[in-house]
Amino acid sequence: MSENTVAPISRKDLAALQLPVLEASTLPPDCYHSQAAYDAEVKHIFTKEWNCVGRVEDIPNPGDYFTKDIITEPVLVARDGDGVIRAMLNVCRHRGCKVVENAGTVKNFKCPYHGWLYALNGELRGAPEFKETVGFDKSTFGLKPVRCEIWEGFIFVNLDPEATSLADRFSEVSKFGFEAYEVGTHINIHRWRFELKCNWKTYVENYIEAYHVPWVHAETLGATAASLKKVIYHPDITEQQWDLILTPGPSMTLHPSHVPQFRQAEKVKQLPDKYRGLPVWAGYPGFAVIPMLDCTLWHTILPLGPDTMEIVVGIAFPPETGKAYLEGDEKVRELCDAYARNQEKIMGEDNDICERQQLGLKAQRAAPGRFCKHEILAWKFDNWVAKMAYDDQPQGGGAVQPARAAALNAR
Amino acid sequence: MTALAVIDVCGYVLPAAELLYERAVGPLRGHWPELGDRLALTLPTPGIGDWNSCYTRFVSNADIGLAADGSPATPSPLPMPVAQRRDFLEARILHDNARGRLRALEALGIDMQVLHPASGLDTLTDLGTAAGALLFNAYNSYVTGYCEKGLKQLKAVLQLHPLATEWAGSELGWWGAHPAVAGVTVHLPASVPADSAELAEVCETVAKAGLTLFHRAGSSAASWTPPAFLSFLRSQKLPDRYPDLTVALVGWPEEKLAEWAPDLWQWPTGTGRVLAAVGSPHSLPGRENAALWASNFPFDAPDLAERIEAIRKTGFGTAGAERILANRMPASSAVSPPVSVAFSA
Numbered sequence: 001m002s003e004n005t006v007a008p009i010s011r012k013d014l015a016a017l018q019l020p021v022l023e024a025s026t027l028p029p030d031c032y033h034s035q036a037a038y039d040a041e042v043k044h045i046f047t048k049e050w051n052c053v054g055r056v057e058d059i060p061n062p063g064d065y066f067t068k069d070i071i072t073e074p075v076l077v078a079r080d081g082d083g084v085i086r087a088m089l090n091v092c093r094h095r096g097c098k099v100v101e102n103a104g105t106v107k108n109f110k111c112p113y114h115g116w117l118y119a120l121n122g123e124l125r126g127a128p129e130f131k132e133t134v135g136f137d138k139s140t141f142g143l144k145p146v147r148c149e150i151w152e153g154f155i156f157v158n159l160d161p162e163a164t165s166l167a168d169r170f171s172e173v174s175k176f177g178f179e180a181y182e183v184g185t186h187i188n189i190h191r192w193r194f195e196l197k198c199n200w201k202t203y204v205e206n207y208i209e210a211y212h213v214p215w216v217h218a219e220t221l222g223a224t225a226a227s228l229k230k231v232i233y234h235p236d237i238t239e240q241q242w243d244l245i246l247t248p249g250p251s252m253t254l255h256p257s258h259v260p261q262f263r264q265a266e267k268v269k270q271l272p273d274k275y276r277g278l279p280v281w282a283g284y285p286g287f288a289v290i291p292m293l294d295c296t297l298w299h300t301i302l303p304l305g306p307d308t309m310e311i312v313v314g315i316a317f318p319p320e321t322g323k324a325y326l327e328g329d330e331k332v333r334e335l336c337d338a339y340a341r342n343q344e345k346i347m348g349e350d351n352d353i354c355e356r357q358q359l360g361l362k363a364q365r366a367a368p369g370r371f372c373k374h375e376i377l378a379w380k381f382d383n384w385v386a387k388m389a390y391d392d393q394p395q396g397g398g399a400v401q402p403a404r405a406a407a408l409n410a411r
Numbered sequence: 412m413t414a415l416a417v418i419d420v421c422g423y424v425l426p427a428a429e430l431l432y433e434r435a436v437g438p439l440r441g442h443w444p445e446l447g448d449r450l451a452l453t454l455p456t457p458g459i460g461d462w463n464s465c466y467t468r469f470v471s472n473a474d475i476g477l478a479a480d481g482s483p484a485t486p487s488p489l490p491m492p493v494a495q496r497r498d499f500l501e502a503r504i505l506h507d508n509a510r511g512r513l514r515a516l517e518a519l520g521i522d523m524q525v526l527h528p529a530s531g532l533d534t535l536t537d538l539g540t541a542a543g544a545l546l547f548n549a550y551n552s553y554v555t556g557y558c559e560k561g562l563k564q565l566k567a568v569l570q571l572h573p574l575a576t577e578w579a580g581s582e583l584g585w586w587g588a589h590p591a592v593a594g595v596t597v598h599l600p601a602s603v604p605a606d607s608a609e610l611a612e613v614c615e616t617v618a619k620a621g622l623t624l625f626h627r628a629g630s631s632a633a634s635w636t637p638p639a640f641l642s643f644l645r646s647q648k649l650p651d652r653y654p655d656l657t658v659a660l661v662g663w664p665e666e667k668l669a670e671w672a673p674d675l676w677q678w679p680t681g682t683g684r685v686l687a688a689v690g691s692p693h694s695l696p697g698r699e700n701a702a703l704w705a706s707n708f709p710f711d712a713p714d715l716a717e718r719i720e721a722i723r724k725t726g727f728g729t730a731g732a733e734r735i736l737a738n739r740m741p742a743s744s745a746v747s748p749p750v751s752v753a754f755s756a
Contacts (some may be wrong), residue, residue: 062452062465081452082463107450107467108429113442117432120452120465123430128440 008036021379028364032199038306040389066103080120087148089121150186177275180267181291187322190340197357200309212376247278262294421705425505425529427466435549461505511558536600544575558591566593594623595735601632618653628662636676654681665694692728702728
């Protein structure tokens, strides 16, 4: 590696990215499709940071479980008999077989290879024919625990035992009115999963700027697009790994009529004007939640390779609505499905544009671009990625150059 | 004055289903998922308890409901039976902490305890013959292993399926001569008719082995009262053909024993006897010498310490209970491992 290169980005490109947002250049296109960039991001970001893997209502009862691969690491998330949700590595401690697949309800986890039996909390409960194995202690051969925390009904896992707790990471969110939306009580009723032919960063950058909205979502979000110039970005409100982008004004619903069809959280009406509107809360690397008047939209993103990614999108409703939906209330189902269809159109627009961007980024002569004022969070995010994964400086989770961001806001 | 031995013929273990799985032979482990509907999660018991994290245990058919879609639904997590709340009781003595039980028995002053399976295992005869027999085999493996931690203090009662005739022979051949074994219980569900040829064959296998038959309330349907079972044995002429056959009645209400008394003690002359486990020998008026002591440990027994003290001073009913509980099956009779059976749950 040359002295002028900080794999997988040159020092020159890194320096250009680190300039103040209106002077900075974007990440070089290589970072969106090179194996080196991908490997660095997996090593320094996705195996070190908190990744959202689902909602608590996905596993409502003791014995319910689901599996999720965090890149190469198979993870198992289960609700134990005492109601506690835990995560563990989905790898048998005997000879490494993947223990379970998909999702379901069980009393124990049984490895299909030699029948090792694990409790819902991962303790090894049955190791047949091991009585004679010298020094074998079942208590030391449970499934490897994976850190797991619940935040507002979302289940997060972290493969790094030393990582800062998620609760600490999100501790300041309440200052900005998030809790008013009662997201933690909502019940998810629709979920979509897409494998897209684009780098994961393209999608994250997409949902932390409103610059694209008037063009990409002209048909679906026309009214919102008109207020683009009012959008407020909050790059400096926290040293933690999340950001807030807010379109001020009356809060939004996903119903095509733009009129909420379900109960609205009372506390939202009491929010100060500066926090009322359409907030997008982005938790890095791949989580976003968009609380609305009568529903919650959320995204989780994981890379599948240098130029492929998975996005899971969910829509959740207040508990009485979610319950009625799940119980088959025809009227509620019809209304909720209208929300979902509207969201499908919006998602389709974002999915298409990100895949289209990827095609351009792979061009041999593609070069770094520039940021406008509406892309300050994209600039901040790109700097965070570079700092975490590419830079040879000490790793850290703090905001990148908050002083520069503050200077920008003062302009 | 020499202190008398305190022998308790009714203590309990309740192994988690996972332990039975581990002890099971291959066919049962391979078919374990088919038993999923019969397993319920257990809640850990905070503080002094028996299982300090969630395990699974077997439940009876009666406890299995129907889900909205008509599929079987096992109960929500069940609380575990709470053992006596005594400072010296360690967690999991019902399950796998045999050394903890030994320490508890020593602290209490119990010199020997005979172990029976607590509720949960009693229902396994609801399963098909093969599955039930395989599970009892796993239990027998478990309980003898548990007792190996203290062969002088802990005694096992093997469990047999009433219809698995071939299996019973090989099971006794495999486990019967184990030094921990004090006797055998043949499970008696309501589905076993009063003239069952299979049951007769299984009971004869036990009698032939010279092992005490423990007729326990928890493993018997309501129709299989002690009088009914003893009548069955007599009808098969087992006490005549095996004069040293001893039957121990365990877990039956003392007032019922008094009610049944006329039918209980008719036993041919021989070394064999009918004995009954009770809390006090006075529960069997006129038959005090047929009384064995039952503590029900580790389940609730508020006056346990006082009762133990009294037994140590004055003895309890049957003299020489140790001899009754001694395994008279010759070690040389151990045969091949249990026969294989086709699994059907």
